[in-house]
Amino acid sequence: MSTKFFLQSGAILGALGVALGAFGAHALRPTLEASGRMDTFETAVKYQFYHALALILISVLLQNTAVTSAKWYHWAGYSFLGGVIVFSGSLYTICFTGIKAFGAVAPIGGTLMIVGWVLLFLGATKQ
Numbered sequence: 436m437s438t439k440f441f442l443q444s445g446a447i448l449g450a451l452g453v454a455l456g457a458f459g460a461h462a463l464r465p466t467l468e469a470s471g472r473m474d475t476f477e478t479a480v481k482y483q484f485y486h487a488l489a490l491i492l493i494s495v496l497l498q499n500t501a502v503t504s505a506k507w508y509h510w511a512g513y514s515f516l517g518g519v520i521v522f523s524g525s526l527y528t529i530c531f532t533g534i535k536a537f538g539a540v541a542p543i544g545g546t547l548m549i550v551g552w553v554l555l556f557l558g559a560t561k562q
Contacts, residue, residue, distance in 0.1 A: 511552070
């Protein structure tokens with residue numbers, strides 16, 4: 436079940452990353468540049484895309500791994516997904532609303548992403 440979920444999540448995040456990136460580069464560019472948020476938006480898209488690919492990797496690993504590593508990969512996948520939602524989501528919220536307070540939430544998402552990479556490492560170590 437998680438294999439399919441992580442593959443689908445990665446695919447959706449990847450598609451949204453392309454769509455948001457294009458939208459930001461074209462339709463939103465004047466607004467983002469005027470507010471000085473173009474770099475913030477690009478960072479959100481970039482990290483979303485990296486972790487979309489990481490979720491697809493997790494899906495592949497879960498299909499081809501021993502049971503001893505599977506729990507680590509599951510937790511890595513959930514950490515990546517939560518990290519994208521919190522990190523990129525908070526940056527998108529700043530860009531669209533101008534409410535800078537959401538910047539305080541971004542480090543939580545970044546921490547989840549780091550935890551995901553550490554869990555991926557641990558899963559590989561246990562394999």
